[in-house]
Structures are given as structure tokens and as C-alpha cells.
Amino acid sequence: MTTVHEPAATSADLSVWPASATDSPRGNLTVGGVPLVEIADRFGTPVYILDEAEVRDRRRTYRDAFPDAEVLYAAKAFLCRAMVHWAAEEGLGLDVCSAGELELAVTTGFPADRVVLHGNAKSPRDLDTALRLGVGRIVIDSPSEIARLAAAVGPDGHQKVMVRVVPGISAGGHEKIRTGTDDQKFGLSIADGYAQHAIVRILDQPQLELTGLHCHLGSQITSVKPYLAAVRRLVGLMSRLHEQHGLILPELDLGGGHGIAYRSGEPALDLTALAARSGRNWPKPARQPGSPLPRLIIEPGRVIAGPAGIALYRVLAVKHTGGRVFVAVDGGRATTRARPCTASGTPRA
Numbered sequence: 491m492t493t494v495h496e497p498a499a500t501s502a503d504l505s506v507w508p509a510s511a512t513d514s515p516r517g518n519l520t521v522g523g524v525p526l527v528e529i530a531d532r533f534g535t536p537v538y539i540l541d542e543a544e545v546r547d548r549r550r551t552y553r554d555a556f557p558d559a560e561v562l563y564a565a566k567a568f569l570c571r572a573m574v575h576w577a578a579e580e581g582l583g584l585d586v587c588s589a590g591e592l593e594l595a596v597t598t599g600f601p602a603d604r605v606v607l608h609g610n611a612k613s614p615r616d617l618d619t620a621l622r623l624g625v626g627r628i629v630i631d632s633p634s635e636i637a638r639l640a641a642a643v644g645p646d647g648h649q650k651v652m653v654r655v656v657p658g659i660s661a662g663g664h665e666k667i668r669t670g671t672d673d674q675k676f677g678l679s680i681a682d683g684y685a686q687h688a689i690v691r692i693l694d695q696p697q698l699e700l701t702g703l704h705c706h707l708g709s710q711i712t713s714v715k716p717y718l719a720a721v722r723r724l725v726g727l728m729s730r731l732h733e734q735h736g737l738i739l740p741e742l743d744l745g746g747g748h749g750i751a752y753r754s755g756e757p758a759l760d761l762t763a764l765a766a767r768s769g770r771n772w773p774k775p776a777r778q779p780g781s782p783l784p785r786l787i788i789e790p791g792r793v794i795a796g797p798a799g800i801a802l803y804r805v806l807a808v809k810h811t812g813g814r815v816f817v818a819v820d821g822g823r824a825t826t827r828a829r830p831c832t833a834s835g836t837p838r839a
């Protein structure tokens with residue numbers, strides 16, 4: 491979490507806050523026109539505050555930048571019933587990674603067929619709930635899931651699936667959130683052949699319909715290049731699958747990971763560049779003679795929820811020690827080497 495430290499009686503730097511945030515010399519911060527002090531008084535602290543207009547704007551930006559793609563909001567970034575309603579109203583799908591997220595979405599009225607279920611360790615409950623509620627697609631993340639899922643679907647059933655592949659690309663803001671390389675727990679590697687092996691096993695299960703390949707390179711990616719490299723790898727695999735099995739996959743899911751600034755001046759992913767460089771006729775290299783292009787799917791999460799939200803705390807104590815100032819708040823603690831802090835606000839990730 492990034493904490494914004496606001497020196498007394500000066501305006502705060504609101505560059506990473508929701509666009510509607512305003513400040514006054516007296517420190518009267520507002521978001522969406524509502525004074526934060528009023529929210530703290532009414533709802534108590536700590537409290538998460540989301541700017542609905544910003545969430546909707548960000549979702550629309552995606553829809554407009556990628557008019558031919560399917561945009562799934564990655565629920566793990568932040569989910570509540572209002573977020574589900576806004577996703578439905580803005581025409582987005584949902585990416586969920588647990589039965590709990592799925593149930594929340596569906597009981598809020600979200601159409602289950604617009605939901606994609608992820609997870610590297612799906613529990614029997616996750617799979618049962620997904621099948622019971624009629625989830626659109628399930629993303630296979632390990633070989634053992636194939637037989638389990640096929641058995642749960644039953645010989646007369648039908649379930650659309652994708653396979654999460656690991657393209658062997660290192661990208662992301664920190665090694666712990668890089669999931670495009672072979673040495674981590676998500677997905678099936680293209681390099682060692684596990685992905686291809688899993689695909690063949692899925693093709694042997696008539697009740698499972700393989701609709702596409704998925705990859706998620708990691709989070710806090712601020713360059714377009716890794717995405718373009720990932721498309722090339724996935725498209726290469728699609729072409730080989732076509733040659734070897736006559737398989738034409740209609741979907742290519744590039745996951746999320748679009749980086750945002752946590753502090754003023756930090757880089758963010760240039761969405762327009764991503765959309766422009768991928769082009770509206772995305773992804774060209776996948777063109778197989780006489781076959782339609784795969785449809786692009788993207789799964790932005792943090793980039794929608796993060797800049798649209800703040801966490802509001804009350805300061806409980808301020809302590810100067812050595813070169814540091816410790817600010818204890820009622821939802822955690824912030825440390826700074828800078829001048830004393832009179833307020834703290836934390837953009838949510």
C-alpha cells in the first residue's frame with residue numbers, strides 16, 4: 491500500500507487519487523464531491539471508499555479501447571455487490587478465482603455465462619459451484635484438474651474450458667508477482683510441453699470444449715512489449731495445435747496485470763499504446779487459412795479498482811524516533827522520513 495503523507499496546511503498531492511478528489515488549504519479532502527471527514531463520521535474508520543464514476547470511466551475506457559475484445563473485470567482486485575452491478579451495466583464480464591466470488595456475483599444477478607473461473611488449486615466446492623451455477627468458462631491450471639472436471643461434468647454434460655499456459659516471459663513489478671515464467675505455481679509451461687500435453691488430454695474429453703489459451707504474465711506491468719511477446723508465443727502454439735490436431739481455438743486470453751502508479755510520477759501501462767499496437771485486427775499472426783481470428787480477452791483488475799479507491803483511516807498516534815516519524819492509524823501503520831503527517835490516505839490495490 492502507498493501512503494500519501496500530507497504536510498499540515500498544504501495541499502495534498504492527489505495525482506494517484508480518484509480524478510474527482512479535491513483538496514483545500516485547510517485539508518478538507520473530498521472524493522466524488524463528498525468530504526472524507528463526513529464519510530469518516532458517518533461510517534467510522536477504517537473505511538474503503540470507491541468512486542463509482544471513476545470505476546465506470548475506467549471500465550468504459552477499456553471497452554472503447556478494445557471494442558472487439560471481451561473485457562473481464564478481475565474480481566480479485568476488489569469485489570462487492572456494487573462492483574458486480576457496475577461491471578454488468580458497463581457490459582464487462584467477470585474473472586473470479588473462488589466459489590465465494592462466483593456466488594457473490596451470481597447472487598447479485600450477474601449472468602454466470604459471462605464469468606470465467608480461475609485458480610491453480612480449485613477445490614471440489616469451487617468446481618461444483620461453477621458447474622451448478624453454469625459458469626461460462628473454467629480455466630484449467632493443472633493436469634489433475636482435467637479428469638476431475640470431466641468426471642464432475644459427467645458424460646452427458648458440457649463445459650467450456652481454456653488452458654492457462656506459461657509463455658516463458660518475465661514481466662511484472664516484483665519477482666513475486668511475475669507469473670509468466672516457468673518457475674512459479676500458475677499455469678502449464680509451453681517450453682516443457684506440459685501445456686500441449688494437457689490440451690491433448692482435454693481434447694480426449696468430449697464433454698469439455700476447449701475455447702482458447704490463457705496466460706497472465708503478472709501484475710504491475712508498465713510496458714506493452716511483454717504482452718506483444720506473449721501474443722506471439724500463444725499464437726505460435728495455436729498454429730502448432732492447428733497443424734498437429736486441426737484445432738482452431740476461437741479465444742486468446744491475455745490476462746491482466748496492467749500497471750498503475752502508486753506514487754506521483756511512477757509509470758503506468760499506456761493502455762492506448764497497448765490497444766494501438768495490438769491493433770483492432772488483433773492478433774494477426776493467428777490467422778489460419780480460412781479460419782476466423784481468435785477473439786481477444788483481457789482481464790484488468792487493479793487498474794480499475796486501484797485508482798478509483800482510497801482507504802480512509804484515523805491517525806491514532808504520531809511518534810518521532812531517530813530519523814523517522816511513525817504514524818499509527820486504525821488500520822495499519824505508516825512510516826516516513828519526511829515531515830510529520832497530519833493525514834494519510836491509501837489508494838487501494
Ligand SMILES: Cc1ncc(COP(=O)(O)O)c(C=O)c1O
Pocket residue numbers: 564566567585608706708709710745746747748789790791792793
Ligand atoms: C488470472 C488473472 N487475471 C487477471 C488478474 C488481474 O491482474 P491485475 O489486477 O494486476 O490487472 C490476475 C491477478 O492476479 C490474475 O491472476
